[in-house]
Amino acid sequence: MIKQRPFLVETLTAIGLILAPFILPYLGFAPNTVNRILVWGLFGVGFDILFGFTGLLSFGQSALYGTGGFVAAYLLTRTGFHHVVSALFIGMIAAAVVGYLVGLVALRRTGIYFAMITVAIAEVFFFVEFNPLADWTGGENGLPGVPSPSFDLGFTTVHFTNGWSLYGFLAFWYFIGIVIALRIIRSPVGAVLRAIRDNPLRATAVGHNIHGYKLTAFVIAAAYAGFAGGLLGIMQAFMPPDAFMFDTSAQLVMQTAIGGTGTLFGPLLGAAVWLSLQDFLQATLGLGAAWKLVLGIVFVLLVCFLRHGIIGGLVDLYALATGKNKQVEEPVEETTGLTAEEEQKIAEAQIAKVPTVAPLPPRHRDSDGYKGPILQATGLTKRYGGLVANSDINFSVNHGELRGIIGPNGAGKSTFFKMLTCEVPPTSGKIVFEGNDITGMTVTDVCQLGLTKSYQVNQLFSQLTVRDNVVIAVLAELRGKFRLDMFRNIESIPGLTEQVDHTLAMVNLTPRADTPVASLAYGEKRRLEIGLALANSPSLLLLDEPLAGMSPRERVETVKLLKSISQGRTMIIIDHDMDSLFELVERVTVLQEGRVLVEGTPEEIKGNPTVQEAYLGGVLEQ
Numbered sequence: 001m002i003k004q005r006p007f008l009v010e011t012l013t014a015i016g017l018i019l020a021p022f023i024l025p026y027l028g029f030a031p032n033t034v035n036r037i038l039v040w041g042l043f044g045v046g047f048d049i050l051f052g053f054t055g056l057l058s059f060g061q062s063a064l065y066g067t068g069g070f071v072a073a074y075l076l077t078r079t080g081f082h083h084v085v086s087a088l089f090i091g092m093i094a095a096a097v098v099g100y101l102v103g104l105v106a107l108r109r110t111g112i113y114f115a116m117i118t119v120a121i122a123e124v125f126f127f128v129e130f131n132p133l134a135d136w137t138g139g140e141n142g143l144p145g146v147p148s149p150s151f152d153l154g155f156t157t158v159h160f161t162n163g164w165s166l167y168g169f170l171a172f173w174y175f176i177g178i179v180i181a182l183r184i185i186r187s188p189v190g191a192v193l194r195a196i197r198d199n200p201l202r203a204t205a206v207g208h209n210i211h212g213y214k215l216t217a218f219v220i221a222a223a224y225a226g227f228a229g230g231l232l233g234i235m236q237a238f239m240p241p242d243a244f245m246f247d248t249s250a251q252l253v254m255q256t257a258i259g260g261t262g263t264l265f266g267p268l269l270g271a272a273v274w275l276s277l278q279d280f281l282q283a284t285l286g287l288g289a290a291w292k293l294v295l296g297i298v299f300v301l302l303v304c305f306l307r308h309g310i311i312g313g314l315v316d317l318y319a320l321a322t323g324k325n326k327q328v329e330e331p332v333e334e335t336t337g338l339t340a341e342e343e344q345k346i347a348e349a350q351i352a353k354v355p356t357v358a359p360l361p362p363r364h365r366d367s368d369g370y371k372g373p374i375l376q377a378t379g380l381t382k383r384y385g386g387l388v389a390n391s392d393i394n395f396s397v398n399h400g401e402l403r404g405i406i407g408p409n410g411a412g413k414s415t416f417f418k419m420l421t422c423e424v425p426p427t428s429g430k431i432v433f434e435g436n437d438i439t440g441m442t443v444t445d446v447c448q449l450g451l452t453k454s455y456q457v458n459q460l461f462s463q464l465t466v467r468d469n470v471v472i473a474v475l476a477e478l479r480g481k482f483r484l485d486m487f488r489n490i491e492s493i494p495g496l497t498e499q500v501d502h503t504l505a506m507v508n509l510t511p512r513a514d515t516p517v518a519s520l521a522y523g524e525k526r527r528l529e530i531g532l533a534l535a536n537s538p539s540l541l542l543l544d545e546p547l548a549g550m551s552p553r554e555r556v557e558t559v560k561l562l563k564s565i566s567q568g569r570t571m572i573i574i575d576h577d578m579d580s581l582f583e584l585v586e587r588v589t590v591l592q593e594g595r596v597l598v599e600g601t602p603e604e605i606k607g608n609p610t611v612q613e614a615y616l617g618g619v620l621e622q
């Protein structure tokens with residue numbers, strides 16, 4: 001919806017903000033409550049980019065809110081600096097710089113450890129504000145006397161003092177904050193942030209430097225927090241020390257959860273619920289300190305019954321009412337009642353009719369025609385403690401070759417692939433890809449060089465549509481591993497749509513392009529898994545059991561797909577389905593107990609007594 005009508009949300013926001021002073025008083029909202037909601041809402045826009053869009057739950061936002069607020073308030077109350085807006089921006093920059101430094105430390109870990117580090121950092125800031133820096137921050141007294149803004153228009157001066165007059169000033173900055181945030185989430189950076197939230201491992205593997213993007217989200221959230229902190233001081237004519245308290249961070253998290261994460265407007269709505277309930281319970285019902293008890297119960301109920309907050313609940317209701325609830329669409333499982341053989345025959349006949357799409361040329365055209373090795377691994381060994389998963393493997397694949405790897409479970413095939421794509425470092429040995437020594441490089445860098453892998457267990461971006469999944473992979477090729485094009489419209493990237501459409505056609509998912517991944521049948525998910533590895537036109541494609549778990553029909557379809565994408569490309573395929581694999585590849589490497597047992601053409605492998613005896617137990621005898 002956002003994509004189709006780019007200015008709709010902005011326009012509705014502007015209209016809402018203009019109408020609010022005329023409507024909200026009738027709903028019992030005092031102007032000061034509305035102003036507080038706006039400040040929390042703006043604080044939450046940044047937090048939502050960090051938490052809702054990138055999946056990073058920080059409990060340390062108070063540190064940045066306090067930093068921005070105190071820097072702005074200090075300038076305005078202690079230094080003779082009078083320009084309110086400039087002070088707000090300086091506070092914002094200070095918070096962003098602090099956010100960068102905090103992010104560098106906190107983002108070294110993920111999940112609960114990241115959250116715990118942010119808690120600890122917020123506590124450190126709280127302590128520092130109260131003790132070593134008390135002379136500058138006023139300690140527990142805070143900084144009183146923060147001036148309100150006024151603008152000299154030549155013929156008159158406009159003052160934004162308090163109540164509805166200050167509302168205009170705050171609403172203006174909230175609007176600017178929303179417009180900027182909408183630009184960010186619609187940009188390629190926003191798309192990558194969502195990919196990181198969904199599946200950081202795959203976002204890395206398709207070639208994005210996710211650490212850089214996470215840090216970017218952290219700095220953006222810090223900047224929003226810093227600016228909102230400055231507004232807090234102006235709104236209250238006093239910079240309160242409790243901006244730095246853990247409670248501030250916790251309240252922000254809860255308000256965002258109540259309103260709905262990943263919506264930008266959730267924190268505003270959550271703040272409205274929270275603050276109006278607070279006013280109502282404390283002032284109207286006179287509950288005193290017990291209001292938190294009631295609020296706690298309301299919070300638990302809302303989170304339990306509205307898993308995506310109020311906005312998520314409204315979206316679900318709308319989808320239900322209009323019958324557009326694609327999220328709950330069940331995958332289509334085909335049950336024909338036929339035997340596997342019959343199914344296979346029918347599938348072969350049907351699939352033969354499906355036109356194949358010529359693959360995109362691999363990225364490294366300068367190597368076209370060169371028949372030397374594209375990949376060479378020498379002495380590759382991987383030990384896990386005492387267990388030797390791969391031992392002294394020498395392996396070479398030529399440009400344009402189709403290589404199969406077989407071996408019993410536990411032979412070390414997956415470990416070998418993980419070393420080739422640099423997911424795990426070898427204990428010893430060397431890997432050379434297109435003349436570059438890639439040993440010890442990152443998965444992202446190796447992907448950027450043109451070596452990608454499809455996973456044995458699907459690694460998709462599960463909350464995105466099929467098209468958006470492929471977009472994420474293609475972006476990594478077109479933009480490189482890290483780029484801060486935060487204000488660029490994703491659709492304006494030259495070649496993106498064509499490459500995405502082409503990839504979708506290659507993996508035969510064009511009709512499913514706008515389907516959420518959760519609604520795909522298993523075989524379709526496997527094809528998308530291959531599509532993600534294929535999307536950024538790799539010169540070497542590794543496929544880890546692409547046929548695993550497929551129905552006969554899906555197998556035939558996928559073998560056909562693999563044949564078509566193999567044209568002009570180098571591929572190494574691991575699979576247990578020998579018939580399909582031998583039909584596809586030119587040479588086969590057999591691994592056993594972490595070593596190369598034998599290598600040869602499919603015919604040689606089929607007829608090799610060592611393989612039959614040691615591994616296949618004679619099953620390949622014709």
Ligand code: ADP
Nearest residue numbers: 384387389407408409410411412413414415416
């Ligand atoms: P395959 O793919 O051929 O089934 P793997 O490469 O998955 O074999 O595993 C080879 C051996 O390495 C197995 O014995 C497995 O238990 C061990 N292994 C794989 N990954 C790890 C790990 N992360 N930690 C410890 N042992 C591992």
